[in-house]
Amino acid sequence: MKTHKDSSKITMDEFDRIYDKYYPQLLYYAYGFVEDSEICRDIVSDVFGQAWENVERLGNATVGSFLYSCVRNKCIDYLRHDQAARQYAEYLQEAVEDEEGMTPEEYEERMNNVKQIISELPPRTRFVLEQCYFNNKKYREVAEILDITSSAVKKHIMKALAILRERLSVIKP
Structure with a gap:
């Protein structure tokens, strides 16, 4: 410039x-x-x-x-990133909560696959995902714990959801 x-x-x-x-x-x-x-x-x-x-x-x-x-x-x-994250979250929710048409064994297998994929995420990304989705913490709260910005927390969430979506799409129920 x-x-x-x-x-x-x-x-x-x-x-x-x-x-x-x-x-x-x-x-x-x-x-x-x-x-x-x-x-x-x-x-x-x-x-x-x-x-x-x-x-x-x-x-x-x-x-x-x-x-x-x-x-x-x-x-x-x-707004673009937020929309993408919401779409991934909806996909993930459908993938793990859609019991219609699944036997209990298929559902359990799907849940085990999700748990396995989460356990293989990079440690910080896994921590952010677990805090936000399983412990219902807000992005701001997780950002304070890790001393990062809320934007960085969102990036970790998007990364985790993208990995989950990609890996789950390969695994058919």
Whole structure:
């Protein structure tokens, strides 16, 4: 990306003022896409982190449009990933709970297959899946336990569900 040197570069004090000015506006803007205040806070915080990393390329004239554009894009990405995760969760739920047409032995075999696949997941991914799905913890709670972001927890969930879906599709009931 081509950069130019000019006097409109943002200083640290100016960045603090920009943060104070735009954070509430961006939070409200993100909530228009994603109706979960915790997720919105994560998105807006990620955007400000990205802005800080690229502060030398930002000018005062473009910072507002940059921030809004980044928040919009991150919200859209979140919604795409969230939809995929929901689809995987629905598939998994159908795969393990659909007893209709299955004998008890077939159902037990299916459950054993699911348990085996889960036991073979990478340790952190398995922990996240177990905490969220079996212990009913929220992404935020698991993120705090592991000292990672809620977004990272979602990525582990998506990874686990993708592996389960792939492996279960090979195994027929």
